[in-house]
Amino acid sequence: MTKYIIRRLLQTIPVLLGVTILVFSLMHLVPGDPAQIVAGEGASEQTVNNIRERLGLNESIPVQYGKFLTNALQGDLGSSVRSGRPVMDEIGSRFWVTVELAFYSTIVAVLLGLIAGIVSAVRHYTLTDTSIMVVALFGLSMPNFWFGLLLIQWFAIGNWMPEWLEFIKMRPSGWGDEWRQVILPVLTLGTGGAAIIARMTRSSMLEVIEQDYIRTARAKGVSERLVTYRHALKNALIPVVTVVGLEFGGFLGGAVLTETIFAINGMGRLTIDAIRTRDFPVVQGTVLVISVIFVLVNLLVDISYRFLNKRIDLN
Amino acid sequence: MSEETVNVPVTAERINPRLESYKQFWRRLAKNKAAVIGGCLILFIIIMAFVGPWIITTFTDYRPNQTDITNKLAGPSAAHWFGTDNFGRDIFTRVIFGTKLTLYVGFFSVFIGGIIGVIFGIVAGYYGGRIDTVIMRLMDVLLAFPGILLALAIVAVLGGSLTNVIIAVGIFSVPAFARVVRGSTLSVRKLEYIDAVRALGASDFRIIFKHILPNIMSPIIVQASLRIATAILTGAGLAFLGLGAQPPRPEWGAMLNEGRPFMYEAGHVALFPGLMIVLVVLAFNIFGDGVRDALDPKMKK
Numbered sequence: 255m256t257k258y259i260i261r262r263l264l265q266t267i268p269v270l271l272g273v274t275i276l277v278f279s280l281m282h283l284v285p286g287d288p289a290q291i292v293a294g295e296g297a298s299e300q301t302v303n304n305i306r307e308r309l310g311l312n313e314s315i316p317v318q319y320g321k322f323l324t325n326a327l328q329g330d331l332g333s334s335v336r337s338g339r340p341v342m343d344e345i346g347s348r349f350w351v352t353v354e355l356a357f358y359s360t361i362v363a364v365l366l367g368l369i370a371g372i373v374s375a376v377r378h379y380t381l382t383d384t385s386i387m388v389v390a391l392f393g394l395s396m397p398n399f400w401f402g403l404l405l406i407q408w409f410a411i412g413n414w415m416p417e418w419l420e421f422i423k424m425r426p427s428g429w430g431d432e433w434r435q436v437i438l439p440v441l442t443l444g445t446g447g448a449a450i451i452a453r454m455t456r457s458s459m460l461e462v463i464e465q466d467y468i469r470t471a472r473a474k475g476v477s478e479r480l481v482t483y484r485h486a487l488k489n490a491l492i493p494v495v496t497v498v499g500l501e502f503g504g505f506l507g508g509a510v511l512t513e514t515i516f517a518i519n520g521m522g523r524l525t526i527d528a529i530r531t532r533d534f535p536v537v538q539g540t541v542l543v544i545s546v547i548f549v550l551v552n553l554l555v556d557i558s559y560r561f562l563n564k565r566i567d568l569n
Numbered sequence: 570m571s572e573e574t575v576n577v578p579v580t581a582e583r584i585n586p587r588l589e590s591y592k593q594f595w596r597r598l599a600k601n602k603a604a605v606i607g608g609c610l611i612l613f614i615i616i617m618a619f620v621g622p623w624i625i626t627t628f629t630d631y632r633p634n635q636t637d638i639t640n641k642l643a644g645p646s647a648a649h650w651f652g653t654d655n656f657g658r659d660i661f662t663r664v665i666f667g668t669k670l671t672l673y674v675g676f677f678s679v680f681i682g683g684i685i686g687v688i689f690g691i692v693a694g695y696y697g698g699r700i701d702t703v704i705m706r707l708m709d710v711l712l713a714f715p716g717i718l719l720a721l722a723i724v725a726v727l728g729g730s731l732t733n734v735i736i737a738v739g740i741f742s743v744p745a746f747a748r749v750v751r752g753s754t755l756s757v758r759k760l761e762y763i764d765a766v767r768a769l770g771a772s773d774f775r776i777i778f779k780h781i782l783p784n785i786m787s788p789i790i791v792q793a794s795l796r797i798a799t800a801i802l803t804g805a806g807l808a809f810l811g812l813g814a815q816p817p818r819p820e821w822g823a824m825l826n827e828g829r830p831f832m833y834e835a836g837h838v839a840l841f842p843g844l845m846i847v848l849v850v851l852a853f854n855i856f857g858d859g860v861r862d863a864l865d866p867k868m869k870k
Contacts, residue, residue, distance in 0.1 A: 269706065272707065272710030276710060276711075280726050285727065391855065394798075394854055395798065395802075395847050395851040396843075397805050397809075397822075397846050397850075404840075404843070500715075504715050506716070506718075507716025507718040507721075510717060510718070510810070514810065525721070541714065541718060541721075545713045545714050545718070549713045
């Protein structure tokens with residue numbers, strides 16, 4: 255186990271290095287002169303040269319990358335071209351906003367998905383099962399930003415809302431002050447993920463139920479309830495664990511859209527604003543931070559998967 | 570699949586084994602309800618995308634960019650089935666004209682991503698060793714950018730346009746293909762017939778394209794149809810963020826973006842383009858699921 259963890263940690267290093275190379279290259283893949291593009295059309299040569307100087311674009315590419323990497327390792331991601339503030343400060347508290355959004359969405363996705371998946375599997379090939387799977391298929395096929403827009407329409411501006419649901423109404427300030435404001439964005443992100451988890455749980459459960467040890471348990475006279483929830487579920491959940499990490503990451507990326515719709519001041523919106531204003535250091539910074547979290551979360555998930563699934567050790 | 574290609578029945582008539590396996594593929598596909606429904610839906614959407622605009626321009630006066638300010642944000646009616654947008658443009662007409670753009674994003678990006686991904690996957694799986702490690706690490710790096718983020722970063726660099734969205738989403742699709750194809754190549758490579766053709770002196774190139782590729786087509790097809798669904802969603806997301814097809818092109822994601830400020834007064838503006846995205850993505854998802862079930866005998870019907 256320790257050996258596996260060490261090996262897995264070592265494997266992560268080249269991936270993280272690759273991520274920094276790719277993020278670093280972003281600025282250099284810009285068609286044309288990045289300094290000119292950052293400065294905007296019609297900027298004087300003086301301004302362009304200043305920006306080139308500030309972004310360190312005069313040096314050779316390997317030297318630039320070396321600096322980028324050493325700085326990034328020390329938590330310095332350069333500074334915003336627009337505001338002049340360090341990118342780390344720009345990200346600042348927005349980091350937690352996005353992580354929180356992704357975290358709550360993961361919880362919603364897992365809870366909804368597991369319940370739907372288990373019910374579907376237990377009642378397989380019945381109307382309940384079919385209905386749940388049809389809903390899941392819709393959830394999978396729906397652009398989450400569109401679903402978010404619909405939710406705003408229904409809950410925030412719809413006049414038909416029953417009194418007891420009034421509390422969900424969106425406040426224009428968006429995120430943070432009150433937990434109520436969290437509900438719609440989290441539902442927007444979480445439902446799509448729930449669909450994936452539901453499908454996965456169902457097929458995993460159905461596969462497990464066919465196995466010999468379940469038949470043995472039934473033959474021994476273990477009640478159907480116990481067979482389902484004790485014997486089958488435990489093993490069926492193992493493959494589902496791997497998806498959770500991917501979902502969390504997907505939500506971090508998806509936050510770009512959700513934060514835009516709900517006017518949440520997180521990293522996603524920061525990224526979009528930076529793209530619009532061609533503030534490349536900020537784009538690089540947020541993309542790097544989000545990817546690094548994603549890689550680390552997946553590392554954790556892989557290790558826990560290994561821990562849960564002892565059968566892998568035997569092979 | 571592979572067995573059918575290997576055991577060529579010896580009869581007087583020549584039977585093309587590949588043709589036979591394709592026939593069997595179609596038979597199995599035709600038996601799968603989901604695949605048939607999904608396939609018909611896709612066919613309908615393709616026809617709508619290419620014949621629809623022609624019908625509208627030939628038989629009616631509706632044009633996708635024709636504005637009518639006096640009639641803006643009007644709800645659905647007999648004259649405007651899906652209502653009008655903030656410029657008084659007919660949303661139904663725009664939706665029909667936009668179908669093509671959505672299909673372009675789906676098909677072309679998956680085509681680009683598929684070809685690159687399949688080459689990477691086959692090479693990694695066939696040669697193994699260091700080549701495999703390098704390629705798969707590279708794929709890991711691409712997969713380290715979660716969800717829409719990779720495509721977003723690429724579009725951020727290239728600038729927002731339909732072509733750039735196709736490129737970005739294409740690159741975003743590469744690792745998915747590479748992983749699946751590598752896995753299938755690994756399992757096919759070990760089969761005896763590969764040893765046999767190699768013993769006959771076939772070149773690597775010939776083995777890969779003539780003997781491995783045809784036998785791993787099923788997972789590639791499944792992957793492609795499911796990826797088209799993802800690609801369309803990603804492309805629509807980018808367009809919604811204003812990074813895809815630029816106005817006034819009637820791209821569905823861009824239409825949602827344009828309609829967003831007005832959805833408080835006119836809900837239909839944000840409704841129909843979204844419904845169309847759901848319809849198309851749903852069709853490819855149903856088809857992909859169906860094809861997978863039909864091709865994978867282990868899956869229960």
